[in-house]
Amino acid sequence: MQTEERHARSNNRAKFMHTYITIELTNSEGEKSMKAIEILSKDQRYLLHLESLELLKRVGVRIPIMETLKLMEDVGCVVDYKEQIVKLPPYLVEECVRKVPHRVTLYGRDKKYKLKVGGDNVYFGTAGFATRMLDLKTGKDRPMTKYDLIELTKLADALDNVQFYTAIGQPLDVPLKISDRYQWAISLENTRKHVMCHATGKEAAKDAIKMASIVTGGEEELRKTPITTFVYCLSSPLAYEKEYTEAMIEMCKFGLPLYISSGPMAGVSSPVTLSGTLIVNNAELLSAVVLTRLINPEAPMIYASWARPTDMRTGRAVWGPENCLLRIASSQLARYYNIPCSCGGILSDSKVPDAQAGYEKALTALIPALAKTNLIKGMGLLDGENAASLEQLVIDNEIVGMISRILRGVEITDETLAADLILKVGCLGSFLTEKHTLKHYKDELWIPKLSDRLKLDAWKIAGAKTTLERAKDIAMKTLREHEVPPLSKDIHTGLWKLVEKAERKIKG
Amino acid sequence: MNKLEKEEINLLNKLYLAVINLDPDMASEAAKEASNLDPLKAIEKGLAKGVKEIGDKFSKGECFLPELIMAGEAMKAGLQVLEPRLRRRGEKRKTLGSFLIGTVAGDIHDIGKTVVAAMLSAHGFEVIDLGVDIPAQEFVNKVKELRPDILGLSALMTSTMPAQKEIIDRLKETNLRKKVKVIVGGAAVTEQWAKQIGADAYGADALDVVTKAKQIMSSG
Numbered sequence: 001m002q003t004e005e006r007h008a009r010s011n012n013r014a015k016f017m018h019t020y021i022t023i024e025l026t027n028s029e030g031e032k033s034m035k036a037i038e039i040l041s042k043d044q045r046y047l048l049h050l051e052s053l054e055l056l057k058r059v060g061v062r063i064p065i066m067e068t069l070k071l072m073e074d075v076g077c078v079v080d081y082k083e084q085i086v087k088l089p090p091y092l093v094e095e096c097v098r099k100v101p102h103r104v105t106l107y108g109r110d111k112k113y114k115l116k117v118g119g120d121n122v123y124f125g126t127a128g129f130a131t132r133m134l135d136l137k138t139g140k141d142r143p144m145t146k147y148d149l150i151e152l153t154k155l156a157d158a159l160d161n162v163q164f165y166t167a168i169g170q171p172l173d174v175p176l177k178i179s180d181r182y183q184w185a186i187s188l189e190n191t192r193k194h195v196m197c198h199a200t201g202k203e204a205a206k207d208a209i210k211m212a213s214i215v216t217g218g219e220e221e222l223r224k225t226p227i228t229t230f231v232y233c234l235s236s237p238l239a240y241e242k243e244y245t246e247a248m249i250e251m252c253k254f255g256l257p258l259y260i261s262s263g264p265m266a267g268v269s270s271p272v273t274l275s276g277t278l279i280v281n282n283a284e285l286l287s288a289v290v291l292t293r294l295i296n297p298e299a300p301m302i303y304a305s306w307a308r309p310t311d312m313r314t315g316r317a318v319w320g321p322e323n324c325l326l327r328i329a330s331s332q333l334a335r336y337y338n339i340p341c342s343c344g345g346i347l348s349d350s351k352v353p354d355a356q357a358g359y360e361k362a363l364t365a366l367i368p369a370l371a372k373t374n375l376i377k378g379m380g381l382l383d384g385e386n387a388a389s390l391e392q393l394v395i396d397n398e399i400v401g402m403i404s405r406i407l408r409g410v411e412i413t414d415e416t417l418a419a420d421l422i423l424k425v426g427c428l429g430s431f432l433t434e435k436h437t438l439k440h441y442k443d444e445l446w447i448p449k450l451s452d453r454l455k456l457d458a459w460k461i462a463g464a465k466t467t468l469e470r471a472k473d474i475a476m477k478t479l480r481e482h483e484v485p486p487l488s489k490d491i492h493t494g495l496w497k498l499v500e501k502a503e504r505k506i507k508g
Numbered sequence: 509m510n511k512l513e514k515e516e517i518n519l520l521n522k523l524y525l526a527v528i529n530l531d532p533d534m535a536s537e538a539a540k541e542a543s544n545l546d547p548l549k550a551i552e553k554g555l556a557k558g559v560k561e562i563g564d565k566f567s568k569g570e571c572f573l574p575e576l577i578m579a580g581e582a583m584k585a586g587l588q589v590l591e592p593r594l595r596r597r598g599e600k601r602k603t604l605g606s607f608l609i610g611t612v613a614g615d616i617h618d619i620g621k622t623v624v625a626a627m628l629s630a631h632g633f634e635v636i637d638l639g640v641d642i643p644a645q646e647f648v649n650k651v652k653e654l655r656p657d658i659l660g661l662s663a664l665m666t667s668t669m670p671a672q673k674e675i676i677d678r679l680k681e682t683n684l685r686k687k688v689k690v691i692v693g694g695a696a697v698t699e700q701w702a703k704q705i706g707a708d709a710y711g712a713d714a715l716d717v718v719t720k721a722k723q724i725m726s727s728g
Contacts, residue, residue, distance in 0.1 A: 428616065430618055430619075430622070432573065432574065432577050432619065432622060433577055433578065433581050435578070437574045438530060438574040438575065438578050441572065441574050442572075447572065454713065455695065455712060455713050457698065457699065457710075457712035457713075457716075458712040458713035458715075458716060460712075461712055461716060
């Protein structure tokens, strides 16, 4: 009996030793520790690619600009001038895809805000188009003003996890036709971070280039260190809007980075099935790849998927779970093409910063981040992209903080394993008094700025404030204390002269 | 300023910096170097000044537990050198009060109690930390022996909360209860529980304990 037991124990020992060796052998070096999550198999991804090419060949895209149609006909596209539809041959599309720069470096007017867009890098920022503002004092919504946009921009400048800035809203207290000029000027003036903005029409695009060049001190500087990106949205399904496209072409000629987004709504402007939506989405973006390569082969382009599900009660584009799936798939496609990618994310349909905003934003932020979507845009927005809120921007800053920690993963080195330290401290000892803790805690443990983690009674003593109330406190304090280094007087005057000039022009 | 004064400022600064740099070894070294200095001065204008600064930063959320605890460790290392000299001279540190603290019997949870101890030191209390899993009788013995102004009892689990009551009861039985103020705290402890067992105060978190301890000391 005793012998048998001894025998069994030695067998066990052998078993464990065996496991130990196996673990050591499978720990291969150089392997990426956190891979992008995927939902498409290689075959499925290739099928989506082929189907997208088919769409472009058989359906084509509508571009209502004569000279662009001619340009495309010259390289082998089939053009129907009457319908203004251009059909693209697959070989052309594939050839053009290869020409898109794999990486683009974006700068802020302060060069420390540099983004290397492409590969596995993930950055978060704001998105645009809100026309309503949640008033900080009353919490009620009202039309957005210039002053609101200034405050939103300043707050975005102050918050660490807003890594680039898209003009969040369109002020309604300015002449609407030139509201884009205000957005460019206000953004360039009130943040040091990279600015993204749209513009409608050739003139607007030219003004935007002038404004950005004034800030960088010349057009050549702007090309070398682009402090702005032009935001363009396709019209789904498969169409280009005239004036907006003319502005984009102007930007492309200049060589400013282009943020090309396509946002078909499943069941409305694309098939209700997610795969059908994906090929419309992909075909639209590939058509933009061709168009931009023909105009300026070197122009950096960001492949931005804003494909969305539709709510079948209201017909509105919404931020449901399908977004997460679409984001993973479209990021896989962009990675397949080796084009920097982006998406709408950290967004919610809720009207106020409440629980729905929290869960929808957390999901639509985390999933694209895990899929390694390079630029995720939507911070500070509510009601889809229709309303902006300073408190929500503070909350989103917190969400992104948590996600950034997740993306850094688990570091495994001798120093982080700390085996010798565990030996030294022993059973029931404390690590709190160890230098190792002091040295590493800030890298290993995320420290919240907004979240409450107090004991119940301590929370009560601190005023029993809700997340929204604390976010409001932070927003107010930050706006009171944060100063964006001002632009020089000449630059400031230069920017606003352009706005005034445009304003005089439309007033005739 | 003469050479001696310069030397004194230099040494005090070293003690202060050792704490600010969160370095117990440096604090110990600096305390040894300061052998000609008035130990009381060395503690108050050197070590304690540094700890106070870190404590303030912690309260404002500008630094975190590891800094607070390590500053406390640095102070402790310095005190180990300086306090025997203080005793030999028959002097005593001027503090806000003396605070005896420990986690009650059956409970081995260290962190909450350690944080409270560190915060109290940072705010100028003399803290005697008994450690964890301390039997009721030992608390009573220590109160008798050391005569602290305040006794802090920590309990994380509901199952060990009754031990807080037992200690207070034993203090009553031995006529020590009126000679020491009792503050209770810990994850499961509430204001109501504190009242129910006859404690003088309840500490919701480390900062709250400091507030309550200061109140107790100022109300004499």
